[in-house]
Amino acid sequence: MFIDERSYNYNMKRTRRNEHIRERLLDAGLDFFSKQGYNGTGIKEIVDAVGVPKGSFYNYFSSKEDFAANIIRHYAEGYWREWSTYFLEGPDDDSLSALRYSFERMIEKHKESDVKAGCIVGNLGAEISESSEICRNAMQTVLKEWRERFAKYVLIAQAQGTVRNDISAEELADIFCSVWEGSLLRMKIENSTDPLKRCINLMFDKFF
Amino acid sequence: MFIDERSYNYNMKRTRRNEHIRERLLDAGLDFFSKQGYNGTGIKEIVDAVGVPKGSFYNYFSSKEDFAANIIRHYAEGYWREWSTYFLEGPDDDSLSALRYSFERMIEKHKESDVKAGCIVGNLGAEISESSEICRNAMQTVLKEWRERFAKYVLIAQAQGTVRNDISAEELADIFCSVWEGSLLRMKIENSTDPLKRCINLMFDKFF
Known part of the structure; x- marks a missing residue:
């Protein structure tokens, strides 16, 4: 299979970046849930802490x-x-x-x-x-x-x-x-x- | 000391009624907190369940x-x-x-x-x-x-x-x-x- 190296590199970078954001959302969630509980924490607090728009949260998690x-x-x-x-x-x-x-x-x-x-x-x-x-x-x-x-x-x-x-x-x-x-x-x-x-x-x- | 019987009876009834409402608020709170947690429960749900106005909650509890x-x-x-x-x-x-x-x-x-x-x-x-x-x-x-x-x-x-x-x-x-x-x-x-x-x-x- 022919691999377009530029596109491959781009996709790899994007995958790593996505994994990185997912990981950071999980770490921030763990931190907030530990301090404030599940019901005391809003999604907005988490995305704000990580610095990503709220919409992108739903690229990683369904709810x-x-x-x-x-x-x-x-x-x-x-x-x-x-x-x-x-x-x-x-x-x-x-x-x-x-x-x-x-x-x-x-x-x-x-x-x-x-x-x-x-x-x-x-x-x-x-x-x-x-x-x-x-x-x-x-x-x-x-x-x-x-x-x-x-x-x-x-x-x-x-x-x-x-x-x-x-x-x-x-x-x-x-x-x-x-x-x-x-x-x-x-x-x-x-x-x-x-x-x-x-x-x-x-x-x-x-x-x- | 002279006791006005009518006023005494009235006050006793009122005290009992107040204790009754306080008890019912506590029972309802226990029920809601057990099922939904502290942060998942609003005062409004509790007063609605007991059937008293929200303002009266603060006669019994400061917060x-x-x-x-x-x-x-x-x-x-x-x-x-x-x-x-x-x-x-x-x-x-x-x-x-x-x-x-x-x-x-x-x-x-x-x-x-x-x-x-x-x-x-x-x-x-x-x-x-x-x-x-x-x-x-x-x-x-x-x-x-x-x-x-x-x-x-x-x-x-x-x-x-x-x-x-x-x-x-x-x-x-x-x-x-x-x-x-x-x-x-x-x-x-x-x-x-x-x-x-x-x-x-x-x-x-x-x-x-």
Whole structure:
């Protein structure tokens, strides 16, 4: 196939530019939704922050609801990338210690942040589970993926003999998911990372 | 002191009527906030639902924020009344079983309800902790009171020998508060009471 190099370059540039705008809209949306909630945020605020006309928003997203569902997936990918980096900094041969280390690093990050944004999945879960089935499904999928990934590391720790074997890795991951989300919520309400620290200490010292 | 009986009766009636309207506004607000969130609800919807003019709202509450803080306290009182009734239905001489029974009854109530409203303290905590210091303080106080009350029953269970003694009642109440709030959040996201059931089973069978 003959490729017109100028047109190819132009299209590549345009694709990259579009991806860049889409990414910036998602980042701005995540930021606004974290601070003001879904219903407290207008599309206009987001496009103004990014500096694009309101009409172009609809080139990327079919509705505010579709936008929020994409933010949930975007956030989950970023969260997992960050968490994995921390996990890899932990000891290679001790899965439980690496898990603990990665959550301790996450807590430090929350502590350093001025805004106690918490977890966007938990926040939107509380606000719009009842009103948006599209977003509820996206949140349910993301939480399931996190639990499955977490359970794999717990399973390794069980094989290494550092985690109890009378409860399955899936059940341990499941309860940890609830207590971590609940602790993030309490971090917001108490404006302190202490509930997160107590959660990690009690779960890793006394439960796992 | 001389009391004018007619004026006394008139004032008593008016006070009762005012309390009645205040209560109905709080109930309607709780309902709307649970379904649509704080920012998704307008004062007009609430006064229309109760059937009072918008102006009279401000006889009872100085602002929407003040209204929300009062709803949080109103909800907490109602929740505690309901929970205590269930607790008293449980066995007198076994505090742990009575605690478990009361939470199992709460789960049934959530199951029967069409709307997975969850906990208004958790929901508003996720939505407006960053934007309203007044509401954040009200939520923090309410969660503290719940934990203290719960810890008293755990302490009795520890004295009865049914709960482990290597973790203090306060710490057990603290982690339970996080995991219960997290499970309520997951009930909303998963549109199922299963996360609540797994929380109660794992906490009462394997942790306490």
